[in-house]
Amino acid sequence: MTDITSPPDLTAFGADAALVRVGMLGCGTVGAELLRILDRRADQIARETGVRPVVVRAAVRDLGRRRDVPLDASAFTSDPHEVVTAKDVDVVVEVVGGTEPAGDLVAAALESGKPVVTANKELIARRGPELLEIAEACGVDLLFEAAVGGGIPVIRSVTESLAGEHVRRVLGIVNGTTNYVLTRMSEEGSDFAAALAEAQALGYAEADPSADVEGRDAAQKAAILASLAFGTRVSEADVHAEGITHIHPTDVDMARRLGYAIKLLAIAEVDDAGAVSARVHPAMVPLTHPLASVRLSFNAIFVEGDSAGELMLYGRGAGAGPTAIAVAGDVIDAARNLRQRARGPHVAPPVYRTIRPLTSMSSMFYLRLHVVDRPGVLAAVAGILGRHDVSIRSVIQEGRRDDAELVMVTHLSREADMQATLVELEQLEVVGSVAALLRVVGEEDETP
Amino acid sequence: MTDITSPPDLTAFGADAALVRVGMLGCGTVGAELLRILDRRADQIARETGVRPVVVRAAVRDLGRRRDVPLDASAFTSDPHEVVTAKDVDVVVEVVGGTEPAGDLVAAALESGKPVVTANKELIARRGPELLEIAEACGVDLLFEAAVGGGIPVIRSVTESLAGEHVRRVLGIVNGTTNYVLTRMSEEGSDFAAALAEAQALGYAEADPSADVEGRDAAQKAAILASLAFGTRVSEADVHAEGITHIHPTDVDMARRLGYAIKLLAIAEVDDAGAVSARVHPAMVPLTHPLASVRLSFNAIFVEGDSAGELMLYGRGAGAGPTAIAVAGDVIDAARNLRQRARGPHVAPPVYRTIRPLTSMSSMFYLRLHVVDRPGVLAAVAGILGRHDVSIRSVIQEGRRDDAELVMVTHLSREADMQATLVELEQLEVVGSVAALLRVVGEEDETP
Numbered sequence: 081m082t083d084i085t086s087p088p089d090l091t092a093f094g095a096d097a098a099l100v101r102v103g104m105l106g107c108g109t110v111g112a113e114l115l116r117i118l119d120r121r122a123d124q125i126a127r128e129t130g131v132r133p134v135v136v137r138a139a140v141r142d143l144g145r146r147r148d149v150p151l152d153a154s155a156f157t158s159d160p161h162e163v164v165t166a167k168d169v170d171v172v173v174e175v176v177g178g179t180e181p182a183g184d185l186v187a188a189a190l191e192s193g194k195p196v197v198t199a200n201k202e203l204i205a206r207r208g209p210e211l212l213e214i215a216e217a218c219g220v221d222l223l224f225e226a227a228v229g230g231g232i233p234v235i236r237s238v239t240e241s242l243a244g245e246h247v248r249r250v251l252g253i254v255n256g257t258t259n260y261v262l263t264r265m266s267e268e269g270s271d272f273a274a275a276l277a278e279a280q281a282l283g284y285a286e287a288d289p290s291a292d293v294e295g296r297d298a299a300q301k302a303a304i305l306a307s308l309a310f311g312t313r314v315s316e317a318d319v320h321a322e323g324i325t326h327i328h329p330t331d332v333d334m335a336r337r338l339g340y341a342i343k344l345l346a347i348a349e350v351d352d353a354g355a356v357s358a359r360v361h362p363a364m365v366p367l368t369h370p371l372a373s374v375r376l377s378f379n380a381i382f383v384e385g386d387s388a389g390e391l392m393l394y395g396r397g398a399g400a401g402p403t404a405i406a407v408a409g410d411v412i413d414a415a416r417n418l419r420q421r422a423r424g425p426h427v428a429p430p431v432y433r434t435i436r437p438l439t440s441m442s443s444m445f446y447l448r449l450h451v452v453d454r455p456g457v458l459a460a461v462a463g464i465l466g467r468h469d470v471s472i473r474s475v476i477q478e479g480r481r482d483d484a485e486l487v488m489v490t491h492l493s494r495e496a497d498m499q500a501t502l503v504e505l506e507q508l509e510v511v512g513s514v515a516a517l518l519r520v521v522g523e524e525d526e527t528p
Numbered sequence: 529m530t531d532i533t534s535p536p537d538l539t540a541f542g543a544d545a546a547l548v549r550v551g552m553l554g555c556g557t558v559g560a561e562l563l564r565i566l567d568r569r570a571d572q573i574a575r576e577t578g579v580r581p582v583v584v585r586a587a588v589r590d591l592g593r594r595r596d597v598p599l600d601a602s603a604f605t606s607d608p609h610e611v612v613t614a615k616d617v618d619v620v621v622e623v624v625g626g627t628e629p630a631g632d633l634v635a636a637a638l639e640s641g642k643p644v645v646t647a648n649k650e651l652i653a654r655r656g657p658e659l660l661e662i663a664e665a666c667g668v669d670l671l672f673e674a675a676v677g678g679g680i681p682v683i684r685s686v687t688e689s690l691a692g693e694h695v696r697r698v699l700g701i702v703n704g705t706t707n708y709v710l711t712r713m714s715e716e717g718s719d720f721a722a723a724l725a726e727a728q729a730l731g732y733a734e735a736d737p738s739a740d741v742e743g744r745d746a747a748q749k750a751a752i753l754a755s756l757a758f759g760t761r762v763s764e765a766d767v768h769a770e771g772i773t774h775i776h777p778t779d780v781d782m783a784r785r786l787g788y789a790i791k792l793l794a795i796a797e798v799d800d801a802g803a804v805s806a807r808v809h810p811a812m813v814p815l816t817h818p819l820a821s822v823r824l825s826f827n828a829i830f831v832e833g834d835s836a837g838e839l840m841l842y843g844r845g846a847g848a849g850p851t852a853i854a855v856a857g858d859v860i861d862a863a864r865n866l867r868q869r870a871r872g873p874h875v876a877p878p879v880y881r882t883i884r885p886l887t888s889m890s891s892m893f894y895l896r897l898h899v900v901d902r903p904g905v906l907a908a909v910a911g912i913l914g915r916h917d918v919s920i921r922s923v924i925q926e927g928r929r930d931d932a933e934l935v936m937v938t939h940l941s942r943e944a945d946m947q948a949t950l951v952e953l954e955q956l957e958v959v960g961s962v963a964a965l966l967r968v969v970g971e972e973d974e975t976p
Contacts, residue, residue: 129873237685241854378838385679389850395836396836396838416873
């Protein structure tokens with residue numbers, strides 16, 4: 081237990097480390113892990129960074145709950161305003177989650193001159209620009225490394241290491257649940273339901289997995305990544321989100337045979353005119369692409385820049401340890417800045433950029449059709465594609481009679497053309513149904 | 529061309545960006561690329577970071593050489609002291625390379641109160657601790673993101689994002705030349721000489737490739753990584769370095785059959801007692817390990833931490849663009865700190881840590897022996913291993929008569945025991961020679 085009433089024991093190296101008092105909003109699994117990290121590694125942190133963050137207060141909903149954390153019982157309060165406005169709190173950590181009341185509490189903390197560290201992707205995706213403006217006006221830091229990619233240092237890399245870079249595209253596997261499900265479908269041949277049930281049993285998926293499997297969690301992260309990478313304002317509502325619930329084992333298997341893995345990608349892209357696109361959808365990624373090797377619940381963010389070329393950051397995107405270590409890094413950063421009366425690098429007012437709708441984008445497509453096995457079917461299908469300017473790169477026809485399938489991979493084609501193609505294909509007598517449509521991402525000849 | 533005599537044109541957003549005057553030591557390919565980045569993206573950088581770095585002077589050896597760079601001819605000088613002591617230079621960039629005179633110039637710049645950014649791994653590996661001490665005493669930044677992993681943000685991640693982490697081990701593919709050679713040997717079945725010749729033809733290897741293929745370049749980077757990850761002082765001389773010149777196609781092939789890829793790894797490790805080990809050697813890495821997918825001239829740094837778990841940073845470890853973008857990020861960082869009268873996070877005085885010799889380490893081993901195909905050979909070999917406490921995990925015996933080979937993978941064994949085993953094996957009448965000894969790294973049951 082850290083006794084917060086007396087000054088901490090400063091070791092030789094840490095003697096000149098500045099004590100920085102931290103107030104926490106929430107104390108769930110991430111909060112508890114942060115307390116353990118700051119307690120166990122206090123001397124290491126003091127020696128290596130020159131600051132000694134000590135948690136002095138934590139606002140929790142249920143004061144009666146027993147918590148096995150290195151924080152004195154007297155430090156807990158049920159009133160979060162005691163944290164955000166307290167005179168003896170230097171830095172506020174928000175690990176409550178959700179948009180409200182977290183958002184208003186963060187705003188209040190910033191307005192009372194306290195830097196804030198948050199792990200809350202939902203909050204940043206929805207109220208990030210507004211909160212960053214408040215932080216700017218109040219001259220304090222708002223840091224959120226843990227909001228995307230958990231322990232993976234993607235925010236700091238994009239905003240600091242790549243400060244001089246012209247980022248063209250970010251491709252992210254940013255949801256561990258869906259990557260676990262897709263990995264098991266690919267490696268074990270499971271169907272979606274079985275793989276999801278396994279993920280739930282192992283704690284990689286929640287009881288209600290809809291935000292994950294429908295791509296909404298990834299869409300929030302895509303909005304944050306697009307905003308940071310392109311210095312603009314992209315909100316969750318701007319992101320086209322498509323999940324993995326419709327991914328069929330046949331397509332997972334076909335992907336592998338064609339040299340691809342199916343991954344749920346968050347894609348943020350800027351074109352030469354400065355217009356931005358942010359979307360989430362399952363994609364066929366070439367097996368030689370670094371993202372294809374990202375297995376199980378791991379996350380990875382792949383960045384394409386004009387100078388750096390291809391860059392990938394890989395690691396644990398969720399879990400108490402990885403999230404807490406990212407929060408700890410931000411707390412240390414905020415504390416160092418506070419000590420020096422300096423600020424972190426989030427100073428840029430966002431630039432307005434056009435957001436391109438999905439229909440204006442181009443992709444290579446993978447298309448699987450149930451067809452009648454009859455002469456002339458391929459000609460009829462190919463004719464429709466041709467009329468819509470969709471050119472075919474490879475075709476596989478399989479099965480017999482009423483159970484035949486036609487699998488095609490196209491060259492780069494406009495999304496709008498492909499959608500128009502689908503409408504016509506579905507009306508074609510010899511086509512039973514369009515069984516699958518997936519976009520191919522990361523091919524070397526993906527660009528026209 | 530940037531006219532350095534008149535103030536630059538400040539756009540609306542960048543109007544309040546602080547002009548920061550940069551002096552360069554050297555103007556080779558990295559320096560030229562840096563000039564282009566700072567010129568082309570000046571407005572973006574000013575808007576997004578609040579600083580506007582402008583190169584005002586560059587010291588070069590040959591003033592007469594024609595350079596196609598956006599810097600006025602009058603800005604060049606042949607006297608580097610005009611850069612490091614100039615009143616109108618705020619930040620110094622060292623891209624000369626080599627230890628001298630670069631080291632003394634960097635020291636002089638720091639001593640005259642100027643933050644320094646360098647891409648010079650050799651200098652940091654050899655004089656890093658001394659120069660960091662000077663920087664500390666003078667209260668200015670010494671930044672070197674580009675010294676390890678080129679455009680990969682490994683230094684910033686280890687020192688800032690993972691500031692609260694207990695890093696246990698760092699595994700790095702930090703030399704693009706050797707990774708290119710090993711990839712071609714693996715994918716095309718080339719032998720070492722052919723793959724190296726190809727790398728040279730493509731510009732991935734220098735005319736004299738010895739520093740790369742003998743592991744010395746990687747050893748410098750291992751020293752830097754170990755020093756930063758464990759807050760201590762490891763110099764190049766402390767690093768056991770073994771190269772890839774002895775890697776035989778048979779072993780590359782055998783590795784793949786056994787489920788491994790051969791990679792040249794820089795390994796930095798700390799044990800529970802705080803003792804450090806830094807070494808460079810080829811290693812068998814399981815094909816499912818993220819490092820195994822790092823192909824061609826790409827680099828990757830894999831970090832194992834108590835909280836973050838497994839983390840990997842992947843990208844271009846060399847080349848003008850990636851190196852220059854890392855330098856640009858550091859210049860912006862130094863400029864921002866200067867503007868705020870603040871400093872970067874390199875404040876920790878190094879802790880003394882015991883450096884463990886290779887012989888005290890443990891590994892799983894891959895061993896290939898030329899043996900005589902005769903009954904009792906395996907028993908004789910296995911007997912020697914057993915007496916030295918080296919237990920066998922799997923065995924493959926191949927070939928016939930005088931051309932037989934015995935391939936073994938061991939469980940975790942002490943390096944000293946394996947070395948003693950080798951001495952005895954070589955004296956065994958039925959063993960023609962020990963054809964290969966490689967360490968296995970990254971297996972899940974690698975730990976005892």
